[in-house]
Amino acid sequence: MGRSIVFASGKGGTGKTTTIANVGVALAQFGREVIIIDADITMANLSLILGMEDIPITLHDVLSGEAELNDAIYEGPAGVKVIPGGLSLEKIKKAKNPERLRELMREISSLADFILIDAPAGLEMTSITALLIGKELILVTNPEISAITDSLKTKLVAEKLGTLPLGAVLNRVTSEKTELSKEDIETILDVPVLMVIPEDPEVKRASAYGIPLVVKNPTSPAAIAYKQLAAKLAGIR
Numbered sequence: 001m002g003r004s005i006v007f008a009s010g011k012g013g014t015g016k017t018t019t020i021a022n023v024g025v026a027l028a029q030f031g032r033e034v035i036i037i038d039a040d041i042t043m044a045n046l047s048l049i050l051g052m053e054d055i056p057i058t059l060h061d062v063l064s065g066e067a068e069l070n071d072a073i074y075e076g077p078a079g080v081k082v083i084p085g086g087l088s089l090e091k092i093k094k095a096k097n098p099e100r101l102r103e104l105m106r107e108i109s110s111l112a113d114f115i116l117i118d119a120p121a122g123l124e125m126t127s128i129t130a131l132l133i134g135k136e137l138i139l140v141t142n143p144e145i146s147a148i149t150d151s152l153k154t155k156l157v158a159e160k161l162g163t164l165p166l167g168a169v170l171n172r173v174t175s176e177k178t179e180l181s182k183e184d185i186e187t188i189l190d191v192p193v194l195m196v197i198p199e200d201p202e203v204k205r206a207s208a209y210g211i212p213l214v215v216k217n218p219t220s221p222a223a224i225a226y227k228q229l230a231a232k233l234a235g236i237r
């Protein structure tokens, strides 16, 4: 069974999708089987960052019995696989058998070493579902107090749901004096900071090209951090 890890934040725009796309591709480059579930249907930008265009069949179509799981799995850069989420509140309400989602997650977990789940911001139903289907949690946050407090709320909810917080990724760090320190953030969140990812203009450039940064510019500072995080998750020293 693969590890299912949900990347969540609370606050929007902290870099969840960018992180998941690059860590996913880096894990695939290390030879791991990776499936990314895009649970953030409001901002379907995962496929854009990965340069994937037509991904019409979603997890929901599989849940509702209108498609087979295989039809909802799309291949991206370095062999990383993507399943579009499409789990809106309305659609979940309509799903006849909620247990089916758990079954489906077990099925997906048997197909890869890592199942990375890109959660939407906030704590709405879709975010809760994303937290529920992941067994482990990585908080993606920025070094500012509003992002940290929202991440703390997300962590507390995840723990109530039985999802294990692994730690936090501190993204867009500039090391200005106004930023909270890594140590402060570890104290507030009560989890280790797994990786510090610097603010890097190459991130936006890569996403404009639809090529993941770890492929487009693997020696840029953020790409190196994404690869280090992937190595950590894969247990590579």
Ligand code: ADP
Residues within 6 Å of the ligand: 009, 012, 013, 014, 015, 016, 017, 018, 019, 045, 171, 172, 173, 197, 198, 199, 200, 201, 203, 204, 207, 222
């Ligand atoms: P989320 O999925 O949490 O909403 P995104 O991954 O979409 O966040 O990132 C939000 C914005 O921040 C995007 O424009 C992205 O290019 C930018 N961004 C993310 N990480 C970095 C970074 N390390 N350096 C510079 N820009 C970044």
Ligand code: MG
Residues within 6 Å of the ligand: 016, 017, 018, 040, 043, 045
């Ligand atoms: Mg996103």
